[in-house]
Amino acid sequence: MSLTRLNIQAFRNITSAQLLTGTGLNLIYGQNGSGKTSILEAIYFLGMGRSFRSHLSQRVINNEDDKLTLFATLTLPRGESKIGLRRFRSGETEVKIDGDKVKRLSTLAETLPIQVITPESFSLLFEGPKSRRQFIDWGAFHADPEFYGAWVNVRRILKQRNQLLRDGASYTNIQYWDREFVRYAERVTEIRNLYVDSLNELLKGIIEEFLPQVDVKVSFTRGWDSKIDFALLLENQYPRDLATGHTVSGPHKADLRLRVGNLPVQDALSRGQLKLLVCALRIAQGKLLKQQIDKHSIYLVDDLPSELDAQHRQLLLKQLADTGAQVFVTAIEPAAIVDSLDKPPSRIFQVAQGCVTVIE
DSSP states (O other): OEEEEEEEEEETTEEEEEEEOOSSEEEEEOOTTSSHHHHHHHHHHHHHSSOSSOSOGGGGBOTTOSEEEEEEEEEETTEEEEEEEEEETTSOEEEEETTEEOOOTHHHHHHSOEEEEOGGGGHHHHSOHHHHHHHHHHHHHHHOTHHHHHHHHHHHHHHHHHHHHHTTOOHHHHHHHHHHHHHHHHHHHHHHHHHHHHHHHHHHHHHHHHOTTOOEEEEEEOSSOTTSOHHHHHHHTHHHHHHHTSOOSSGGGOEEEEEETTEEHHHHSOHHHHHHHHHHHHHHHHHHHHHHHSOOOEEEESSTTTTOOHHHHHHHHHHHHHTTOEEEEEESSTHHHHTTOSSOOSEEEEEETTEEEEOO
């Protein structure tokens, strides 16, 4: 799968741009603030229905417009597919795939799997468990068609349970919801656990290439003690949940634990090593998707040279090329990328003040 054409209208500082992209590595270069990251952000927005830089989607709309429009042509094994997205300043979003209106944004993620590596990707390691849960859930969503429905039900029931706790409901009134909560929580946990086990098989080899002197252990924690029956745990912790007004344990507290010896990786590794570890996680996830459902991710790598020396840049670009997937990479100086490649990029784009030019 690859993106062969991308049209961007009124997105950030890009008033209008049309890109015919290559199937391999696409290099996008330009000065800071030129709009090169906005191209990656537009692709991500088209695949996820949101930005990786801001939680407020209205901010990505060009100041002089009331809406943004994104359009892409994808080449798939079955032929071409067309995706269009329009986002209004009011918050309304219109999505079409091959001319048909799409109601759920999850359909976009299913159609256009995206892996993003940006300076903000460190949140995966430095912020709380939420980012790492989202990382697991991206893979679980693509790996098992049951996951999305089960997770939606977990969130729905959890919201109802927490409201009952805040209202001071007796456990008798909560017990009905707990039976459903346990059923869906255990299914979500089972899928997550299987996914992390599969990911680890691929991840080990990639980490050994990136960080040969470091023994990184990756494990899944479900959000409650696995030795305790979850239904019994919910009943026993009811007084505590009632006091806090929310459910203390459950799949909404799951995490991906990464350690070197007894230390969390963020305490044991340098910033450059942590960047390589994040890259290893993203590459492994994309490779696993290809193995499991025979679909490539599209990789978006922002400011790749940052904090990586020439040797590690070359290693990372080789790993990305080995995935066989389409890659979009940004840099300030094109030589920082070109000099680290075995062959020229498929396409090179220069961005200046929101204008995109193809470099032949």
